């Protein structure tokens with residue numbers, strides 16, 4: 001079977017890579033993903049200046065996934081720009097850079113710097129980045145999303161992508177798709193970011209399991225798979241001429257297959273990568289290949305987006 005995928009001018013030997021935020025904050029971590037069986041790699045969302053992030057514990061494993069309120073710990077955009085400048089872009093594994101400024105001005109300054117560096121890597125704007133105080137995250141504020149993207153495309157003229165939070169209402173899917181469809185240079189969306197502000201409770205200690213935000217944090221893992229698949233499928237259906245990258249609940253070839261069946265061009269691994277390490281990519285890759293073999297599919301295109309309805 002052929003697991004390769006070519007999209008937006010990049011070629012991946014297989015459709016699997018890390019979710020932004022996991023194993024991608026330092027060059028050592030990024031190099032570990034590049035050295036693994038992953039087909040690509042993406043950096044931790046960066047801000048203008050380095051950030052320590054929230055007090056620990058800020059990540060916890062849960063019975064069927066994970067919870068995190070990391071608080072955007074990152075080395076600052078220059079660090080990832082330098083990594084991208086030194087990166088071997090011909091080495092066969094595309095590099096994506098995630099950007100999550102604390103303000104629109106910060107996002108525009110970082111995007112201008114990436115534009116001027118004129119590197120082969122693709123930029124992904126994290127729309128879960130903070131909005132004005134008292135307002136929901138950008139991705140949940142359709143007017144703000146439209147404004148941010150309008151300003152972004154004035155500064156950044158190359159194809160780019162956005163990381164979307166999960167949506168749960170048909171009207172929200174339609175509204176966000178309508179916003180995204182008005183930006184032709186926005187060429188892909190990554191669905192989904194963690195399911196926001198969940199709460200994991202430890203029964204023995206009768207306590208929360210992470211320190212920030214009174215224990216509230218983004219949920220990942222098995223808990224979010226149905227939501228992730230729905231977001232992939234709805235945006236695959238609603239967006240014009242854009243790719244959808246699947247993220248959420250992937251821990252084996254089975255969930256990777258489901259994401260591609262729902263329409264995903266490629267698939268990211270978060271919680272499972274955090275818990276198992278970079279060996280998960282070879283395992284999931286081989287499981288996906290075996291599943292395709294059993295089902296008689298030779299390539300990803302043979303089943304991509306071909307989810308059957310009743």
Ligand SMILES: CC(C)(C)CCc1c(C(=O)O)[nH]c(=O)[nH]c1=O
Nearest residue numbers: 069070071072128129130194218
């Ligand atoms: C949640 C924000 C801190 C605003 C953005 C960074 C981020 C974080 C984080 O750094 O806490 N965790 C996630 O699961 N998704 C994210 O997009």
